Amino acid sequence: MLSGNLRLKHTAITLLSLVLLLGIWQLAASLAHSPSLPPPLRVAAVFWQAIQSGELPYHLGVTLLRLVVSFSISMLLGCAIGVLLGKNKTLDAFFDNWLVIFLNIPALVTIILCYVWFGLLESAAILAVVVNKLPNVIVTIREGTRALDKDLLEMAQSYGFSRKKTLVHVIWPQLHPFVMAATRSGLALIWKIILVVELLGRSNGMGYQLHLFFQLFDVASLLAYTFAFVAVIQLIEWLLLRPLDRKALRWRR
């Protein structure tokens, strides 16, 4: 039961490091003794209050919904365009310049432009996030498509694999690590952009709330909301991404 022991050890290390982090925070808060650095317990109390009042779940839900919508759009579009550019050299040569330009436009600029051009609308907010994320997905998936194993594709061709069979059994398993990389970096990037989008032009969501707390100098609420968000992202990683990875990468030595 070596693996069981290892897991136990791993859990112990995780717990220990988290407890240590809390300890440092508590110590710093006691030393500072200022409302701008509340101790962990105070933040926990605020957190609990915000959940009971329903305020935190509402704003968190709104932001998560925006995250799911803009993430899905950019992943689907990005994978399709990425595969296309990875396969077709002419298209790639043509659109490569566009990609570089879009990759380098600051997120803030896209957000402002979207609001200026389309108004302070939900669709403008989503569009701004998608435009920010899309080039990253395209570039990652394009690399994956370029790296596809030609030998295996030839094998599939010589045995007359159908398009669907080739996609499911030959291409998808090779793209999987790239899609996962795009997913992880995408989640991290998108939720940060969404907060800015909400801060600038929406009247709900985490970004809006954080802006409010900033104006009120309510650091405890600010931290409580932040932890709620970090926890949700961790849950997505543990409950969704890790199991997906484990299932897809069983064959690795």
Add this chain to the structure above:
Amino acid sequence: MNDINISILDKTYRAGHVDDRQHQAIADLELSVGRNEFVCLLGPSGCGKTTLLNMIAGLDSHYQGQIKIGSQAAAAKIGYVLQNPRLLPWRTVRQNIELVFQQAPPAELIDSLLTAMQLDDVQQVYPERLSVGMQRRVAIIRAFAINPDILLMDEPFVSLDAPSARQIRNLLYCLWQQRPHTVLFVSHDLREAIALADRLIFLSPPPMRIISDIPVTIDRGLRNDSSQIEAFRETLLNQHPAINGLL
């Protein structure tokens, strides 16, 4: 009756050279292979044998000339054992074999082939955990299992130890006798080629053309006798001294 008619005027490709030079692999090659004939292609390495097999398998269509396969309208089933095993690392041995079937895979045939190749125990194993020799055997099963009309084999026994190579050679031979089909077999080993083939085709260094086309006249019943093979080889090399330089 011919099964494969090959008439290639010119096959040139970019050789992957730093200065982008062109490489003429094949020039004026005419070859016909009869139905159910077992033909061995022999030639120095790099002479274009693999290129030729890829063209026959339909993987490479950038050439001048034509390759006609099968006399009927129905497309011939081609089994191709490539030089490297090319198994899907994310599918088990069994899945790798089953995937090449358009319809339901014939479980009994696959079972018997796995047993014959001594791969029973590793059916549910992912290929990267196997030795190259074992992977190669899986690739051979994959080609045998579809009961191909035409079997293309590109040095299939390289990197197998001598006993397994002999065993698989015998299996190939048995299968071919049970269910005759056309075989094009690339080899470096003249004794192996004499033991298996109806015809030996000797090929030149690039641009590849046929140097000699020699029928193997030993009776099929006597091919287990190594002295017969040896004698045929001696005569062959004496009569065609040019061959010696090729192998």
